[in-house]
Structures are given as C-alpha cells and as structure tokens.
Amino acid sequence: MWSNKKSDRVAAARLPPNAPTTPAGAPATGSIAEIQAYLHNIRHKRLPGAPSTEIVHSLIIPRATYSPWANDVDFREAYQKIWNKTLVDGYRCYELWSLVAQTSKVVGDILEVGVWRGGTGLLMALQARRVNPSARIYLCDTFEGVVKAGTKDGLYKGGEHSDTSLGMVQELIAGSGVDNVEIIRGIFPDDSGGVLDESTFSLCHIDVDVYDSAKGVFDWVWPRLSVGGSVVFDDYGFFSCDGVTKLGNELSSIDGGSFIHNLNGHAIITKYR
Numbered sequence: 001m002w003s004n005k006k007s008d009r010v011a012a013a014r015l016p017p018n019a020p021t022t023p024a025g026a027p028a029t030g031s032i033a034e035i036q037a038y039l040h041n042i043r044h045k046r047l048p049g050a051p052s053t054e055i056v057h058s059l060i061i062p063r064a065t066y067s068p069w070a071n072d073v074d075f076r077e078a079y080q081k082i083w084n085k086t087l088v089d090g091y092r093c094y095e096l097w098s099l100v101a102q103t104s105k106v107v108g109d110i111l112e113v114g115v116w117r118g119g120t121g122l123l124m125a126l127q128a129r130r131v132n133p134s135a136r137i138y139l140c141d142t143f144e145g146v147v148k149a150g151t152k153d154g155l156y157k158g159g160e161h162s163d164t165s166l167g168m169v170q171e172l173i174a175g176s177g178v179d180n181v182e183i184i185r186g187i188f189p190d191d192s193g194g195v196l197d198e199s200t201f202s203l204c205h206i207d208v209d210v211y212d213s214a215k216g217v218f219d220w221v222w223p224r225l226s227v228g229g230s231v232v233f234d235d236y237g238f239f240s241c242d243g244v245t246k247l248g249n250e251l252s253s254i255d256g257g258s259f260i261h262n263l264n265g266h267a268i269i270t271k272y273r
C-alpha cells in the first residue's frame with residue numbers, strides 16, 4: 001500500500017535483487033577499519049591482459065564512503081523501475097539522476113545516444129518530469145547494436161548490445177507514464193541527427209562504447225549545448241572501452257569546457273562559455 005512516510009518509502013525502495021553480495025574472503029560485517037584493511041590489500045592491483053599498453057587498468061576502490069543514493073527515496077523508487085533494463089550500475093545511474101537536476105536551469109532538452117533497453121533514458125525522463133518538466137528527452141539508438149568500432153577500440157568489434165528493439169523501449173516508456181520522451185531510431189548523427197538539427201541541449205549522455213561513435217555524437221552536440229550544460233561519457237575508463245577513454249583524454253583540455261574524470265566510469269565535460 002502507498003505510504004508517504006519516509007521510513008516506509010526507504011524500505012519499499014530497497015536494493016534490487018541483483019545487488020552485489022559479499023565477495024569470498026571479505027568481512028561480511030566488521031568495523032570500518034576492518035573493512036578498509038581488507039580493501040587495502042586488493043586496492044591498486046594491476047589488471048592483466050589490457051588491450052592497450054597506453055591505458056593502464058587497476059582495481060579502483062575509493063576510500064570515501066558517503067552514499068547519497070542509499071537514502072534518496074525518489075531516486076530509489078525510479079531506480080527500481082529501471083535496474084533490470086540497464087547495463088549501467090547504480091553509481092552512474094545516480095550521477096545521471098543528479099545531473100538532470102543540476103542542469104535543470106540550463107536552457108535546452110536532454111539527449112541520450114545509446115539507449116539499449118531504455119534504462120538510463122527512462123531514469124533521466126523520470127527525474128526531468130520532477131525537476132524540469134518542460135524538457136524533452138530524446139533517446140537515440142540503432143536498436144541493432146554498436147556501430148563504428150575501429151582500431152582505437154579495445155574489445156568492441158561492432159554489433160554488441162543488439163539484444164533489444166525499438167518496441168521494447170516503446171513499451172517500457174509507455175508503461176512508465178512519462179510523456180516527455182521521443183525515441184529516434186538510426187545511427188546518430190549520420191541517419192537521425194537531422195531530426196534534431198535545430199535543437200538546443202542542457203545535457204547529453206553518450207553511451208555508445210566506441211571511439212568513432214562517441215566522437216561523432218560529441219562533435220554534433222557540442223555546438224548545440226547551452227553554456228552551463230554537460231556532456232556525460234559513459235564507458236570512460238572501462239576495461240573494454242579504451243576508445244572512449246582515449247577520446248575523453250583528447251577532449252580533456254577542450255576550449256570552453258571543464259573536464260572531470262569520475263572514478264565511477266564517467267567523464268563529464270561542462271561548457272562554461
């Protein structure tokens with residue numbers, strides 16, 4: 001039964017059933033000091049078999065423990081609707097949720113390229129409905145998997161994540177009750193950018209896994225991004241996505257933009273002029 005009492009809403013919005021369990025050898029309970037001591041032993045371990053020698057990968061375990069996603073009831077309610085429709089973990093989902101709010105006063109709509117089954121797209125639409133009801137959320141995907149994989153990319157070859165469809169995302173959006181979403185099919189921007197040529201954006205989520213696709217989207221959206229708006233690159237720093245990490249590094253000193261490398265696997269560029 002619906003209750004507006006915060007304690008009930010926190011309980012209802014508990015972690016989804018696929019939440020990680022305690023790994024073998026880790027203390028299931030213990031003081032912060034005991035847990036930090038365990039983590040100290042595995043932190044910084046270099047990961048072997050990286051596709052490129054230029055981009056180093058090691059086990060990253062930040063020491064900070066603040067977890068605002070754990071008791072943000074509105075986020076948890078929204079996350080419960082999408083956790084099984086996304087490849088993106090809760091940390092990055094929470095950052096997208098926060099960025100929709102942080103950019104809500106910036107002029108423009110929200111663009112996502114790389115939708116797969118619609119999880120992060122719906123999450124942003126649910127947050128926009130609360131904090132920026134006039135914004136449209138454009139969700140763009142081939143719905144036939146990754147395209148433009150090339151020599152800069154580590155493990156992607158093209159065609160990955162084709163296990164979705166336009167109908168699947170339409171059904172998710174229709175069932176969620178939001179009316180601020182438009183779904184656009186085709187390679188972006190080559191096939192489908194024209195539909196949005198005259199648009200202005202406050203936020204763009206690029207989740208396309210490979211260098212050339214991510215660069216194509218960024219080059220298209222940057223001139224259409226309002227000052228104060230942000231571009232979020234998913235995949236930045238991921239073992240399988242060296243192409244996106246290379247692109248982020250190339251853009252890290254872009255004129256008019258400030259670049260943040262977030263250890264969760266996002267790179268964020270915010271336009272300041």
Ligand SMILES: C[S@@+](CC[C@H](N)C(=O)[O-])C[C@H]1O[C@@H](n2cnc3c(N)ncnc32)[C@H](O)[C@@H]1O
Nearest residue numbers: 086087114115116119120141142145187188208
């Ligand atoms: C990792 S998935 C996206 C994950 C999604 N954001 C989620 O919540 O799980 C990457 C998607 O990017 C799409 N894609 C890659 N390059 C693209 C491009 N240039 N234009 C449109 N879609 C693209 C693929 O079809 C695939 O569905």
